[in-house]
Amino acid sequence: MLAELDEGLAGLLLARSVEQFLYAEAAMLDERRYRDWLAILDDGIRYFAPLARNMRRDRLGEEYTRQGQDLAWFDEGKETLTQRVEQIETGIHWAEEPVSRVCHMVTNVEILSAVPEARHAETVEVRCRFLVYRNRLQDEEMLLIGKRLDTLVRDGTGWKLRRREIRLDQNVLQAKNLTVFL
Amino acid sequence: MAGNADSLDVDALVDRAGGTVARGIFVDQAVFEAEQERIFTRAWLFVGHESLIPKPDDFFVSRMGTESVVLTRDRGGQVHVLLNSCTHRGMKVCRYDQGNTRVFTCPYHGWSFATDGKLAATPGALVGVPHFDRAYHGELKRDDWGLVRAPRVALYKGTVWASWDPDAVELTDYLGDMRLYLDFALDGRDGSPGGSVVVEGVQKWRVNANWKFAPENFIGDMYHDISHRSVDLVGIGPSGGRGRRDNLRPRTTICFPGLGHGLIGEPPHTSEPPYVPAWKKYPEVEEYFRQVHERRVALLGERPRVTMSVGTIFPNMSFHGRQPRTIAVAHPISPTEMEMWRFCLIDADAPAAVNDAARHYFLRYSGPAGMTESDDLENWSYATEASRGPIARRQRYNYQMGMGHARPVPGLRGAVENGEVTEENARAYYSRWSDFMRGDPWTPPAAEYVPMPEPARETEDAG
Structure with a gap:
């Protein structure tokens, strides 16, 4: 009984810690603290956003393009993500200068796996839904909604993001550019 | 619409001698509609690449101007470009981005169109009409109601091009x-x-x-x-x-x-x-x-x-x-x-x-x-x-x-x-x-040609 309670508590604590990590990350991006954001990315991170295609039901395995070989919206590591931050910091990256107002909402957070176990988790796989809103200049709006599959690894007392797969629920992207982090 | 387009003063929109262009051509609805009619129904347009449809019956949905077209490869290996619109009531016959099929069946009333040369004499031919005997009394002229097909399709080193204009110059002349x-x-x-x-x-x-x-x-x-x-x-x-x-x-x-x-x-x-x-x-x-x-x-x-x-x-x-x-x-x-x-x-x-x-x-x-x-x-x-x-x-x-x-x-x-x-x-x-x-007529390819200088050669016995 006590062991079950312990296990349940460990799961709750893990879920809480992961949620707090994701919320803090969203705040970093919305508050434009991009260097803080880079610091919570594992050096070996893979940041991948496949394209979604309209495929017949019997070929839905091909709905999303494949990491490492097909075209995607993003399929990159920390070096390029860092360059994106550096580009914003130049102050002349016109797609984000004047700066946009961006809001990241994270919801439906589910822990899919914890290794070796919840209490001493070193690696967790987390699924969530996201909504990213951007208002640019006066009346330009972008609304991106989709699913994220994240792999977090423990780093001292906190977490780092090792892999992120972003499944945007759009076929033809309804946005002129993707200059926000998702 | 057409009236507005017909009254466009094209030479005023683009002043070649003065080197200026009216802003209207970037924002005006009448100009846009005229572009669709006069450019996108005539010019050679890039519609895709053969590597998107490598196998027989493969298809890839593309666009020509504002219109949806389907790029298909038939069983003889030929590539066709078909207007993605049922000839009966206009519904898109294909709403996937890509795939493999020998027949496109319209979801609305079930007319079906074949790309396969064995099933159909011409690509996109109408091969299936529900109630053909009972309701049409066998009288529908199916041969007249195949999918609209781009009359000109050209392949160039893997790229696929099409034009709706039967009189368009050859793609190679268009490219010059x-x-x-x-x-x-x-x-x-x-x-x-x-x-x-x-x-x-x-x-x-x-x-x-x-x-x-x-x-x-x-x-x-x-x-x-x-x-x-x-x-x-x-x-x-x-x-x-x-x-x-x-x-x-x-x-x-x-x-x-x-x-x-x-x-x-x-x-x-x-x-x-x-x-x-x-x-x-x-x-x-x-x-x-x-x-x-x-x-x-x-x-x-x-x-x-x-x-x-x-x-x-x-x-x-x-x-x-x-x-x-x-x-x-x-x-x-x-x-x-x-x-x-x-x-x-x-x-x-x-x-x-x-x-x-x-x-x-x-x-x-x-x-x-x-x-x-x-x-x-x-x-x-x-x-x-x-x-x-x-x-x-x-x-x-x-x-x-x-x-x-x-x-x-x-x-x-x-x-x-x-x-x-x-x-x-x-x-x-x-x-x-x-x-x-x-609406200028097609012109023959440019002939003016300035020869290249002879390549500088190093003679073998020099020095």
């Missing part, structure tokens, strides 16, 4: 000597003909900008380089360091005024310049391209060859010939909206590591998330918006840079060059736009 520059993009890096394929997946995205901003930009606008200072400061080239590309070869702006095509690149030359390392961050890739260079030198010998970075084939197909090597298509949606498509071109026989490096360079450079292209999209969308008002529309865009300074290009028919930074190419583009908008 611009073909040499298209070859540079489509040929193997070692100079072997063709052999390029597109990477799986097409980036498609909507931009609140007039569609012409994209081809005008890619036809040869080095003047806008300043837009990209931020990415140049960061440096995303495959050799590291500053800049978004690698060591550049001397280049100029070349266009074909009679055809409306243009590019940034080199005039034809007959010897291969020394190898310049361009992939220093990827030793394996660097070594591969060094070997490719040796093969290229041996293969091309003293044959004329060109290099280019970006170019546009009128009206809306643009391409990057060197890395990141891509095809970009600007599909018109409305006067103030376009849908951009980007394909990534690679050599089919290159090692995976080489193609992966090329693909990654593409992703960080081009497309909506591209660190270069994202800034272009901002420019095009707000230039469109700020040209809509009545006062703004009384003004004209200025294309006067370098007027009167163009000179013929040795080795090319009907081509002029005008230095690295000029608006010559945009003027050629809008001149061709005017030809189409006036």
